[in-house]
Every structure is written in C-alpha cells, then in structure tokens.
Amino acid sequence: MRLDNIPTIIRTMSTIGSIEKVKLNSLFKFFGPDSTVSEIADLMDLEDIGAVPILDDSYLLLGIVSERDIVRKLVKNGRDSDLVTAKDIMTKNIITVKKDTTLGEAVKLMKVNNIRHLPIIDEDKKIVNFISHRDIMSNSYSNKKINYFLLAFALILLPAIIFIK
Numbered sequence: 098m099r100l101d102n103i104p105t106i107i108r109t110m111s112t113i114g115s116i117e118k119v120k121l122n123s124l125f126k127f128f129g130p131d132s133t134v135s136e137i138a139d140l141m142d143l144e145d146i147g148a149v150p151i152l153d154d155s156y157l158l159l160g161i162v163s164e165r166d167i168v169r170k171l172v173k174n175g176r177d178s179d180l181v182t183a184k185d186i187m188t189k190n191i192i193t194v195k196k197d198t199t200l201g202e203a204v205k206l207m208k209v210n211n212i213r214h215l216p217i218i219d220e221d222k223k224i225v226n227f228i229s230h231r232d233i234m235s236n237s238y239s240n241k242k243i244n245y246f247l248l249a250f251a252l253i254l255l256p257a258i259i260f261i262k
Contacts, residue, residue: 111199111200112196112197112198112199112200113194113195113196113197113198113199113200113203113215113217113228114196114197115200116200116228116232116233123226125150125226125227126140126144126146126149127149127150127151127152127224127227128140128149128150128151128152128162128183129151129152129153129154129183130151130153130159130160130182130183130184130187131182131183131184132151132182132183133178133179133180133181133182133183134162134167134171134178134179134181134182134183134185134186135178135179137149137162137167137183138167138178141164146229147163147164147213147214147229148161148162148163148164148213148214148227148229149161149162149227150216150224150227151183151184151187152224155223156223156224157222157223157224158191158193158216158218158222158223158224159184159187159189160183160184160187160188160189160191161187161188161191161214161216162183162186162187162188163188163213163214166186166187166188167186170185170186171186191216192206192210192212192215193215193216193217193218193222194206194215194216194217194218195217195218195219196217196225200233203215203228203233204230204233207230207233213229213230214227214228214229214230215227215228215229
C-alpha cells in the first residue's frame with residue numbers, strides 16, 4: 098500500500114447514501130411537466146435552490162429545470178414565465194446516480210458534465226432524492242473528522258504493514 102493512495106481509499110468509502118439528507122430520506126421539492134416556470138422560479142427563490150426535478154404522476158424523472166435553463170431558454174428569449182411550462186425548458190437528458198454511487202464518482206460526473214445537481218434513483222428508475230454539489234460538499238465537511246481519523250489510523254498501520262513485508 099502506497100501512502101499517496103490512502104486519501105483515494107478514504108474518498109471512495111463514502112457513498113451518496115452517506116449524505117445526511119439522503120440518510121434521513123429528506124423531502125425534496127419537485128414539479129410536474131405542466132407547472133409554469135413562474136411557479137418553479139418562485140419556489141426556487143423562496144427555498145434558495147438552484148434546480149428542481151420534473152416528475153410524472155408515477156414519480157419517474159422526466160427532466161430538471163435549473164436556474165441555467167430559466168436564464169438560457171426563457172429570460173434570454175424574452176418569454177413570459179407565466180405562459181411557459183417546465184416541459185418547454187427542462188433539460189431532458191439527465192445524468193442520475195444511485196445510493197451506492199461513491200461521492201468521488203458523483204463529483205466526477207458533475208465536473209465532466211458541467212452540472213450541479215444529481216437525481217438519485219432506485220432500481221425502478223424512480224427518483225428517491227435530489228442532491229446538489231452543496232450537499233456533497235457539506236457532507237464532505239461533516240465527515241472531515243472521520244477522514245482525519247481514518248488517515249491517522251492508516252498512517253499508524255502503515256509501518257506495521259511495511260515491517261511485515
């Protein structure tokens with residue numbers, strides 16, 4: 098075992114399911130495809146959230162409406178937010194994760210795809226939660242003490258491992 102691999106090992110131990118919001122099965126805000134952008138924007142402003150999932154009646158994910166979608170597909174074109182619906186501006190090709198996805202994989206997906214939100218789906222492809230990059234960062238910060246403990250533990254064991262070899 099090399100010393101420079103230890104942080105990677107620790108990082109891959111945490112999964113999406115370890116995020117407090119997901120563990121508590123916290124409620125998340127969502128809308129249907131016929132909701133107006135005005136309704137969506139009001140809630141996003143009130144709740145200080147950057148995106149919401151758009152679900153059908155069976156809780157299947159249809160898309161996401163983000164602040165970016167509102168600016169690029171509505172405001173920029175001078176469209177009326179009371180007349181435009183979620184299905185008109187939502188992003189449809191959605192990248193999703195499952196609870197057993199590692200935080201490292203989730204961060205990589207966000208970075209590579211230039212996104213800030215990830216729907217968490219179950220085996221039936223139904224959404225079970227919705228997280229943002231802030232949720233991941235908050236989780237990483239709260240787990241910092243655990244990570245330091247694991248790193249210290251690994252450093253203590255490392256000489257024994259080297260000695261045995």
